[in-house]
Amino acid sequence: MSANSVMNVPNSLTLLRILLIPVFVSLLGDERFDAALVVLLIAGLTDGLDGVVARVTNQQTRIGAYLDPLADKLLLTAGFVTLSLLHLVPVWVAIVIVGRDLLLMTATLLARWADQRVDISPTVWGKATTLLQLSYLFLVVAFASRRMELQALAPLLYLMVGVTAFSGGHYLYRYLFRGTTHATA
Numbered sequence: 001m002s003a004n005s006v007m008n009v010p011n012s013l014t015l016l017r018i019l020l021i022p023v024f025v026s027l028l029g030d031e032r033f034d035a036a037l038v039v040l041l042i043a044g045l046t047d048g049l050d051g052v053v054a055r056v057t058n059q060q061t062r063i064g065a066y067l068d069p070l071a072d073k074l075l076l077t078a079g080f081v082t083l084s085l086l087h088l089v090p091v092w093v094a095i096v097i098v099g100r101d102l103l104l105m106t107a108t109l110l111a112r113w114a115d116q117r118v119d120i121s122p123t124v125w126g127k128a129t130t131l132l133q134l135s136y137l138f139l140v141v142a143f144a145s146r147r148m149e150l151q152a153l154a155p156l157l158y159l160m161v162g163v164t165a166f167s168g169g170h171y172l173y174r175y176l177f178r179g180t181t182h183a184t185a
Helices: 009-029 033-056 062-085 091-113 124-145 150-178
Strands: none
Touching: 009 033, 009 062, 033 062, 033 124, 062 091, 062 124, 091 150, 124 150
């Protein structure tokens, strides 16, 4: 990764996504689902664009490598917690999603505290989790905006939760058994 300017275009797009989170949550809280859907679409576009622009223009930065997944996690966590408070998503779903991320963060911090290097690179299961969570979040907001029955999303809900749990286990396996080595100072 090049050490180009920290505030390059890709990082600016990621920062925009982070700044859209309180707007998204506020619109959900006000039950302005159409507007929330537009904000979610914009956030999704910035997510796709930041990576493409970074690769095409060779503007990948270390901070961008951390900010991009953090922006995704913040958006998804805020969305699922808010929708669970609005009773549009079961509370246990928000607990699974937030719990998985907290568990993985804790494992990473403990490994670093124990002077272990941890492979935190994304996996196909992690990317599938993000895609399924974002898809489900989008569809819940879209269905709520049209006052459609959320029960129709049950198959996607269970697939998303299953892949979320599996990917959490997969990351933990990598942390515990495959991806750690003693750090050299």
